[in-house]
Amino acid sequence: xxxxxxxINDACGRNIVTRNDGKKVYDIIINEWNKNDTIRIDFGxxxxxxxxFIDEIFGKLAFKFARQEFxxxxxIVNIQDFDKALVNDILVSRFRQKELEISEQxxxx
Numbered sequence: 001x002x003x004x005x006x007x008i009n010d011a012c013g014r015n016i017v018t019r020n021d022g023k024k025v026y027d028i029i030i031n032e033w034n035k036n037d038t039i040r041i042d043f044g045x046x047x048x049x050x051x052x053f054i055d056e057i058f059g060k061l062a063f064k065f066a067r068q069e070f071x072x073x074x075x076i077v078n079i080q081d082f083d084k085a086l087v088n089d090i091l092v093s094r095f096r097q098k099e100l101e102i103s104e105q106x107x108x109x
């Protein structure tokens with residue numbers, strides 16, 4: 001079983017605020033998605049507190065992949081409680097939004 005470890009500090013340095021910074025992380029994850037069984041994202045216990053950065057990574061992943069696939073592939077470690085709450089809120093919101101869009105496309109209300 002292969003695992004890719006993505007260290008946020010190594011990937012972004014101090015650039016952990018904007019959507020462009022988050023896009024770097026998202027692009028790495030997408031590049032590694034089919035090459036590995038799991039992707040461990042290590043936040044290094046650094047407080048990020050940026051909705052834009054976190055949404056660019058996790059919001060986009062929630063739109064691209066099914067919830068089950070996401071949950072089986074992604075592991076988040078060494079994350080501050082505030083950032084963990086942000087990630088959870090974004091994931092819940094984006095998965096719900098995706099499900100509503102699919103329902104609308106199917107004509108289900």
